[in-house]
Amino acid sequence: MGKSDSEKPVVGVDLGGTKVLAGVVAPNGQILATVKRATKPEGGPAVVVERVLKSVREAVKAAGLEPDDILALGSGAPGPLDPDSGVVLHTPNMPGWDNVPLAKMLGDALNVPAFIANDVDLGTLGEFALGAGQGHQHVVGIFVGTGIGGGLILNGELWQGWRRAAAEIGHTIVLADGPYCGCGNRGCLEAVASRTAIERDIQAGIKAGRESVIPELLKADDKGRLTSGALVEALRRGDTLVAEVLGRVQFYLGLGIASAVNFVDPEMVILGGGVVEAFGDEFLEPIRRVAYQNFINKRGARDVKIVPASLGDNAALLGAAVYARQRLERIRK
C-alpha cells in the first residue's frame, strides 16, 4: 500500500552561483540525505540543471528511496525570478540565465511537481518553520554575506510581495548619499554592512596607512580573499582597524533592523549568513543595543527577539522543502 502525501518526503534544493545543495526532507523536517557539488555556472543553464538533477537523484538514492517516493521538489535560486510561473528571469552571477523555466525543467525530468522561489526567502522560511523562528508567526530574516538578503514571514506565511520582489532588506537605504552599492544606488544597507563593504573599508584603511594584520593574513590565504575566518583571526589578535570597521557594520545592521521593525512590527528578527555565523552570538549584542534604541515604539520592544539563525547552510534547502509542500497543498485544495 502506498504512503499518503503527508507521509512522503520532499526534495529541497539550494542552487547558488558556486554550489548546488540537494537534500531529501521528511515531513517532520528531518534531513534524510544531502548531496553537494559545485554549480559550474560557466556551462550555462542546461549543464547546471543536469548537475542539480544528478545531485537530487544521488540524494534520493542515499536516503534509500526511489524517485517515485518523492512528493515534490522545491528549489531556491538567486535573483530575479517568478515563483508563480517557475521561471528564472535573470541571474547576474550565472551566464545565460535569462527566462529559464527552471521549475518545469526540474519537474519534467523528475516527474514531480516542482516549485522555485528566491533563495533568501526560502532561507527565512526554513528558519521560520524548522529553525530559530519555530513557534513564531511574524519573522524578518536578514542574511549577511557578500551581499545582504532578506525574507519576511507574516501570519505564518512567506510574504513575497505584489511583484514577488519583497524583503530586499539589503536595499533599505540607511545612509543617504553613502557609498555606492553593487545595485547602482547609494547608501543601501548592503553597501555599508556586507562582507563586500567590510573588505572595501578595511582595504581603504590599510591604503590610508592604518596598521592591520589583514595583509599578512591575506598572504597566508592562497586565494587572497578576505574570508570571515580572517576577520575573526584579526579580531582575536586585537586588530583595531578590523574592530572599528566591524563596529560600524554592527551599528548599520542595528539601524536596518530597527527600520524593518518600525515598519512591519514582527515578533522576531533572525540574523544569519556567513559574516554573522563566523563571529558567533556575541556579535549580535551591539546590534541588538542599536536596534532596540531605534525602535520607535518602546512598548514590548524587548519582546521582539533578535536571534541568530540556527540552520546554517541547510536553511534554504529546508525552506525549499517546506515551500514545495505548501505550494502543493495550496494547489490541491
Next chain:
Amino acid sequence: MGKSDSEKPVVGVDLGGTKVLAGVVAPNGQILATVKRATKPEGGPAVVVERVLKSVREAVKAAGLEPDDILALGSGAPGPLDPDSGVVLHTPNMPGWDNVPLAKMLGDALNVPAFIANDVDLGTLGEFALGAGQGHQHVVGIFVGTGIGGGLILNGELWQGWRRAAAEIGHTIVLADGPYCGCGNRGCLEAVASRTAIERDIQAGIKAGRESVIPELLKADDKGRLTSGALVEALRRGDTLVAEVLGRVQFYLGLGIASAVNFVDPEMVILGGGVVEAFGDEFLEPIRRVAYQNFINKRGARDVKIVPASLGDNAALLGAAVYARQRLERIRK
C-alpha cells in the same frame, strides 16, 4: 421594519491634539454629515471625550438620524494605543492620556460598539477603501506633516503588526548619524523630511546668512509659524533657500519610499499630509524619480504607483468608519 446592519451608517471620528472631526458615513462611503470642533486637550480626557460625544451627537442629528440608527463607531487617536482593547496608552501631545479606555467610554455613552486605531493607520485605510487606493490590495500610506506617519495595507487588510506598532515609516532611518528626530533617535525620515525638519533647515540657512523671503512672510503671519502656505508663496517668489530645502525633502521622501517598496513590495504608495497637499501633484515628480531609481527590482517598477492622497482631511474619519464596520463584521462572524 428596521434596517439590516449592512444598510446602517457608521460614525467615524478623527481625534487629534488640535481638532475633533466626527462624521456619519453611509455604507457606500458617502459622508452624510460632519461636525468639527477644537479638541481643547488641556481639559484632560474626560473633557475631550465629552467634546467628541457632543460632536458625534450633532453629526448624527445633522444627518437627520437618531442615535439608534448608528451601527458602530470608529475613532482614530494619536498613538500609542491598543486597538484590540480600545485603550489609549499614552498621548504625548494631550495631557493626562495614560491608559484611557477610549473605545469603552465612547461606546458606553452612545450605546454602540466602538473601536479605536492609530489615526495614520486609519487615514491609510480610508484612502485604500474610498480614496486614491481604491481597487488595489497592497498599499503603503505616507503622511507628511509636523511629523511623518505611515500605514500599511496587505491583502486588502490593515497590517497593524505584532505589537500593533507597525507602519512607522517616519522612523525608517535614512541618514545614519543624521539630525536628531523628535523620537530621540537620529536620521529618521521624519528628522529630514517633515515640516519640522523643513523649518529647522530654513531657519539654519537664514541664520547662516542665506537670503530668503521667509522672515518677511513670517512677520505677515500673526502666528509666526512657518505654514505650508508660506512655503508655497516663497517658492512662487523664487526663494532659492526654500527650493533647496524642499529639494532635499523630496530626495529623502524618495529614498524612504524606495526602502518601503524594497521591503514589502506593494502595488501603490499614497503620499498625503499637509506638506504634500500644499504643493500639489507636481511636488511628487522629483520624489517619484528618486524612488523608482532606488527600487532594487526594476521589473514592473513603474507599475508600482506613487500617487497623491485624495481624501484630504476626511481620510482618517472615513478610515475610522471603514475600520469600525470591519471590526464589527469580524466579531459577528
